[in-house]
Amino acid sequence: xxxxxxxxxxxxxxxxxxxxxxxxxxxxxxxxxxxxxxxxxxxxxxxxxxxxxxxxxxxxxxxxxxxxxxxxxxxxxxxxxxxxxxxxxxxxxxxxxxxxxxxxxxxxxxxxxx
Amino acid sequence: xxxxxxxxxxxxxxxxxxxxxxxxxxxxxxxxxxxxxxxxxxxxxxxxxxxxxxxxxxxxxxxxxxxxxxxxxxxxxxxxxxxxxxxxxxxxxxxxxxxxxxxxxxxxxxxxxxxx
Numbered sequence: 001x002x003x004x005x006x007x008x009x010x011x012x013x014x015x016x017x018x019x020x021x022x023x024x025x026x027x028x029x030x031x032x033x034x035x036x037x038x039x040x041x042x043x044x045x046x047x048x049x050x051x052x053x054x055x056x057x058x059x060x061x062x063x064x065x066x067x068x069x070x071x072x073x074x075x076x077x078x079x080x081x082x083x084x085x086x087x088x089x090x091x092x093x094x095x096x097x098x099x100x101x102x103x104x105x106x107x108x109x110x111x112x113x114x
Numbered sequence: 115x116x117x118x119x120x121x122x123x124x125x126x127x128x129x130x131x132x133x134x135x136x137x138x139x140x141x142x143x144x145x146x147x148x149x150x151x152x153x154x155x156x157x158x159x160x161x162x163x164x165x166x167x168x169x170x171x172x173x174x175x176x177x178x179x180x181x182x183x184x185x186x187x188x189x190x191x192x193x194x195x196x197x198x199x200x201x202x203x204x205x206x207x208x209x210x211x212x213x214x215x216x217x218x219x220x221x222x223x224x225x226x227x228x229x230x
Contacts, residue, residue, distance in 0.1 A: 031216045042205055042220040058217065088157065094216055101147045101209060103218050105159035
């Protein structure tokens, strides 16, 4: 199916464990993003990527790692999960041209770190 | 860096009435895009309306319209004839039009309740 999908939808992990959230898009969009959503903060940018093998930090990158070896995939890894990383995570993508400015979002992953 | 502020954490409206959600932003750029996204309980982010900064005319999509005041850096959303399905969290967002600015910057969100 065309679109942007995240997996898993829900994840519970223990403090100190490594966890990877997956994001896949089928539009060949150049830009991909990871946001976290916390009450009172809206969506805050963790990392973004302008193209394959090009990534950059956003507003809250500490404790996270990303990679983008293929245009369609943009996984987010928590190297050693902490309770403060309990959040809802959204992946998004958008095209490069200025006509299609809309960002498309995945369904979100609710991550709980215990 | 750009910032987006939504000063109303919660709003409520009676069904069939009109409500306005506020958003202000700070930027030194002259060319950019502004968006309102809706997030229902399903968590899905849904684009409601977009505005290009170079356009003076306010965007309209059916019952949704914006009041874009570029000099005041204000971008409010008006929902007319509110429906129960409009109940959701609403986010205002900013995107630079420059080649390095494709990321969206969001406000804190406004939770809208629609009362029957």
